[in-house]
Amino acid sequence: MIGLFGRGDDPCIVRVREAAEDLGIGHVVIDEDRLDPASVRVDVREDGVGAVLRTIDGVIDLDRLTGVYARALGPADPTPGAVEVSGLLTQWLDVTDVPVMGRPMSMYSNGSKPHQARLIAAAGLAVPTTLVTNEPDAVREFGSAQGRVIFKSISGIRSIVQEVDDAARSRIDRVRDLPTQFQARVEGTDVRVHVVGRAVFATRISSEALDYRYAARDGLDCDLRPSTLRPEVEEACVRVAVALDLPLAGIDLRVSADGAVTCFEVNPMPAFSYFEAHSGQPIAAAIARFLAGDAEASARHTDEGESEVA
Amino acid sequence: MSLVVILPGPEDLGAGQVAASIRRRGGEVVVVPGYALEESRWEHHIVDGLSHTVIRLPDGQLLADETIGAVLNRLSGPTTRNFARSDERDRTYAAVEWEALFLAWLSSLGGRVLGCPTAVTAAGQVVPGDLRWHAWARRAGLLGPCAVTAPAATWAGANRQEGVERWTVVGSTVLRRDEVVGGDTAACVRALAGLAGVDLLDVLLRRTQAGDEFVSADLRPALTPGVGEALADRLLTCSRRSLGAAS
Numbered sequence: 337m338i339g340l341f342g343r344g345d346d347p348c349i350v351r352v353r354e355a356a357e358d359l360g361i362g363h364v365v366i367d368e369d370r371l372d373p374a375s376v377r378v379d380v381r382e383d384g385v386g387a388v389l390r391t392i393d394g395v396i397d398l399d400r401l402t403g404v405y406a407r408a409l410g411p412a413d414p415t416p417g418a419v420e421v422s423g424l425l426t427q428w429l430d431v432t433d434v435p436v437m438g439r440p441m442s443m444y445s446n447g448s449k450p451h452q453a454r455l456i457a458a459a460g461l462a463v464p465t466t467l468v469t470n471e472p473d474a475v476r477e478f479g480s481a482q483g484r485v486i487f488k489s490i491s492g493i494r495s496i497v498q499e500v501d502d503a504a505r506s507r508i509d510r511v512r513d514l515p516t517q518f519q520a521r522v523e524g525t526d527v528r529v530h531v532v533g534r535a536v537f538a539t540r541i542s543s544e545a546l547d548y549r550y551a552a553r554d555g556l557d558c559d560l561r562p563s564t565l566r567p568e569v570e571e572a573c574v575r576v577a578v579a580l581d582l583p584l585a586g587i588d589l590r591v592s593a594d595g596a597v598t599c600f601e602v603n604p605m606p607a608f609s610y611f612e613a614h615s616g617q618p619i620a621a622a623i624a625r626f627l628a629g630d631a632e633a634s635a636r637h638t639d640e641g642e643s644e645v646a
Numbered sequence: 647m648s649l650v651v652i653l654p655g656p657e658d659l660g661a662g663q664v665a666a667s668i669r670r671r672g673g674e675v676v677v678v679p680g681y682a683l684e685e686s687r688w689e690h691h692i693v694d695g696l697s698h699t700v701i702r703l704p705d706g707q708l709l710a711d712e713t714i715g716a717v718l719n720r721l722s723g724p725t726t727r728n729f730a731r732s733d734e735r736d737r738t739y740a741a742v743e744w745e746a747l748f749l750a751w752l753s754s755l756g757g758r759v760l761g762c763p764t765a766v767t768a769a770g771q772v773v774p775g776d777l778r779w780h781a782w783a784r785r786a787g788l789l790g791p792c793a794v795t796a797p798a799a800t801w802a803g804a805n806r807q808e809g810v811e812r813w814t815v816v817g818s819t820v821l822r823r824d825e826v827v828g829g830d831t832a833a834c835v836r837a838l839a840g841l842a843g844v845d846l847l848d849v850l851l852r853r854t855q856a857g858d859e860f861v862s863a864d865l866r867p868a869l870t871p872g873v874g875e876a877l878a879d880r881l882l883t884c885s886r887r888s889l890g891a892a893s
Contacts (some may be wrong), residue, residue, distance in 0.1 A: 355835070377779055377795045380784045420797035444765035446747035449693055451753050457695025466692035470745055474689050491746035493739065513728065514740050515688050515747050576805040 337362040337400060339434075341425065342407035343369050345611035351620035352405050359621060360487055361628045364557060365397055365426065368411045372418035375616040376425055386434045387474060389425070399434065403627030405584070406438035410525045437623065443604045444540040445580050446492045448519060452580070459579040460572040461589075461599040464519040472509045475518055477498075484521035486546070497547040524592040527563060531577040531585045532606050532622040536570040538563045539615045541646050560614035568598050576602060584608075584623060591645050647716040648889045650675040650881045653683070655720040660869020663716065667878035678703060681725045683748070688751055697754040710860065713730065715885025718877060719752055720866060721763035729767075733805055760817065760880060761846045772863045775801060779842070783860035787851065788836035790860040814867045815839040815847040816876040824872025831858050838863075 337357060342349045346594040356363040367387065387398040398404075406429050411418040430441050444451045453463040467478045468490055479485045479500060485506070489495035498504065499521065526541040526548055532628035542562035545551035551558040565573070569589075576599070586606025590598050606624040608619045650668050654661035654677060661677060668675040687702040701709040726746035729737045749763045761767075772779055780790050780801075791801035800802070813835045814821045820832035831851070839847045848864035867873055 375795060375797065375859065377791045380777070380780050380790070381788070382784055384785070385781050417797040424777060424796040426860070430778050431781040434865060441765040445766060447768065448753075450690060450697065450750035452748070453692055454695065454697050454754055457692075461693055463692060465694075466690075468689055468690040468750065471687045471689060476821075489743060489746075491742040493742055514743055515690075527744070556753040641773075 337364060337402060337625060338455060339364055339366055339396070339398065339404040340407075341366040341368070341404055341429070343367065343409055343412060345369075346407055346409070346561040348607060348620075349405070350625050351609045351612060355620035356628075359624055359628075361624050363624070364367075364401075366391075367393075368418070368422050368425055368641040369413065371411060371421045372415045374417070375407050375419055376421050376428075378424060385428060385431050385601075387388070387425075387432070389421075390545065398428065398432070401434050403435040403469045404429065404432075404437065405623055405627055406436055406437070406440075406622045408440065408550050422468065432475050432540055435583070435628065438605055439581070446602065448492070449488075449490055449601055453577055456576050456599050456602060458578040461569075461587075463567050463599055464522055466520075467518045468515050469518070470511050470513070470515040470641040472511055475508050475511060475516075475620045476520055480522035486521050487516050487518045488499075490515060490517045495551055496539075499546060500629050518595065522590045522592065522598045524596075524598075525591040526643055527565070527591055528560075528606075528611055529573050529587040529589055530567070530606060530611065530617075530619050531573050531582070531587065532619060533583055533626040535613075535626075536565065537572055537611075537617045537622070538570075538645070539611045539617060550588040560611060562566050562615045562617050565597075565645065566595075572597075580604065583626065647712050648885050649709075650885050651705045651709060651717045653716055653717065653719045653721045655722045655866060656680075656725075658720055658869070660874055661718070661720060663871070664869065664874045664877050664881070667874055669884060671878065671882060673878075673882050676703075676707065676709075680721050680723075681727050683721075684725060684728060684744060692745060693886065697750065699751045699754065701751075702806065714755060714758060715888040716881040717755060717759040717761075717786055718881055719747065719759055720865070721764070724748070742811075758884055760844045760846075760877070760884070764843045765843050766844055767865050771865060774862050779863055780860065782841040783838050786841055787834040787840065788860040789854065789857045808853050810850040810861050811867070813851055814848065814870075814873050814876075815845065815882055816867070816873060817845050817880045819876050819880065821872050824870050824874075826876065834858065882889055 340352055344365055376389045379386040387645040389396045408426050426440055428641045429436050429439055442444050448469050450468055457463045484498040486497050530537040530540045541548050543551045545554050545556045548558050573587050582604050586603035590599040612619045650673055651840045652661050665675045665677050666676050685704045690699045698711055714750050720887050724741045729740045752762050763870040793802040803839050820835050835849045846867055848867040851858045852861050
């Protein structure tokens with residue numbers, strides 16, 4: 337029996353639930369929007385913690401789950417009771433011995449992009465040449481050395497990646513107010529990689545937009561197709577996910593024409609459903625299998641006929 | 647590479663005593679409050695996956711990675727003093743951005759930093775009754791309440807706050823009543839810090855006939871004279887080790 341913890345109507349939760357149904361894997365949805373009324377009891381022992389959840393849908397012995405997919409966003413209607421139960425369950429996710437995809441404390445590395453970049457590089461993926469500064473002259477020098485340069489937030493706050501163009505250069509002195517992250521622009525094809533255990537799903541993204549996530553806003557198209565990576569790149573992606581303690585990770589790569597691979601960042605709670613819906617890759621099924629303890633499911637994933645991009 | 651950098655928290659008078667102790671022993675030390683860091687000029691580079699930071703402090707002093715032997719981090723978060731007149735959204739954004747830069751810098755210094763930010767410290771001060779701390783304490787061999795329920799979170803057999811004793815972890819050293827101690831309880835307290843992934847910690851315990859009960863923890867230990875001396879020892883040792891590694 338696997339557990340799915342999050343909002344019941346979250347597309348990612350829905351997809352894993354449907355995949356588990358298709359695969360005949362027993363599952364239970366711990367719906368954050370159905371936690372009032374509910375109660376949870378957690379026992380603390382020397383050898384670990386045990387928890388039992390009672391909701392209007394039934395009683396769940398959480399220790400008997402083989403794995404939990406956690407996408408905890410908090411109850412949409414945050415009544416005090418639901419918030420308390422959800423809060424204790426979230427703490428349980430951090431200390432239970434049950435395998436969890438999405439332990440809250442594992443989200444931490446994404447709070448600082450340069451911090452995460454150093455961890456990514458140490459695990460074996462190249463990262464862009466980067467400068468974080470509040471010194472305008474340093475930005476100018478960086479631009480002269482690197483050519484085309486982009487800038488974005490330092491923290492995990494989502495920001496639109498923008499190029500340092502003439503307009504940006506004209507207001508470069510404003511970095512004195514707050515350090516900003518600048519990176520050498522990397523040309524190439526965007527590839528989103530979802531690592532599920534040891535399985536790797538690469539999705540190639542074709543878009544004219546500098547930041548494909550905002551392609552539609554700019555009136556540009558965005559085409560997503562299944563792809564493959566060289567084995568050594570796949571292995572590096574898995575090493576990165578392991579290093580960040582993320583059994584499920586969304587890794588943003590750019591692959592240059594010469595095959596060089598650069599990693600921009602790792603999303604610890606990827607909204608994989610968007611990529612699955614467009615590419616048809618069975619990511620949710622891999623998650624369900626992983627949580628059910630199916631090690632074979634993590635062995636291989638690439639379908640015949642997929643094009644290799646790196 | 648022998649400079650000791652102390653980043654004090656707000657109104658952290660004990661940090662000055664740690665600095666004085668280091669100076670008395672011949673160490674080179676600089677105390678940099680959070681607001682001074684935010685008024686400094688920063689360059690944090692990542693080239694070929696390796697980071698390097700140079701900070702020019704308001705008084706002109708340079709803090710470069712290769713000059714820093716050890717850091718004591720007691721910052722409780724950015725001051726965002728320069729954003730005092732900004733709206734709350736901008737202030738919050740500035741705080742998060744500064745925090746991300748502090749993390750990138752401090753984590754890149756690795757073992758040279760005492761009190762490096764972690765997922766646990768990012769969660770803020772330890773909330774009494776936090777399941778995680780009780781679970782780690784039990785796993786570390788300490789006693790404590792055996793179950794919690796929600797809603798209306800209540801711990802079965804919850805211990806009382808009175809009669810507690812403070813134990814302090816400074817790296818691998820454990821102090822009780824300002825004295826360095828060993829023994830089983832010290833080992834449990836050290837193990838608790840290890841499970842939480844922190845190297846600075848106050849642990850409140852209550853001694854019972856059955857054993858030592860975990861009551862609560864504090865991520866910013868009080869800088870008593872004994873703790874200050876232990877910190878000075880640790881920072882100087884770390885600094886000299888860094889110097890040895892560099893030469």
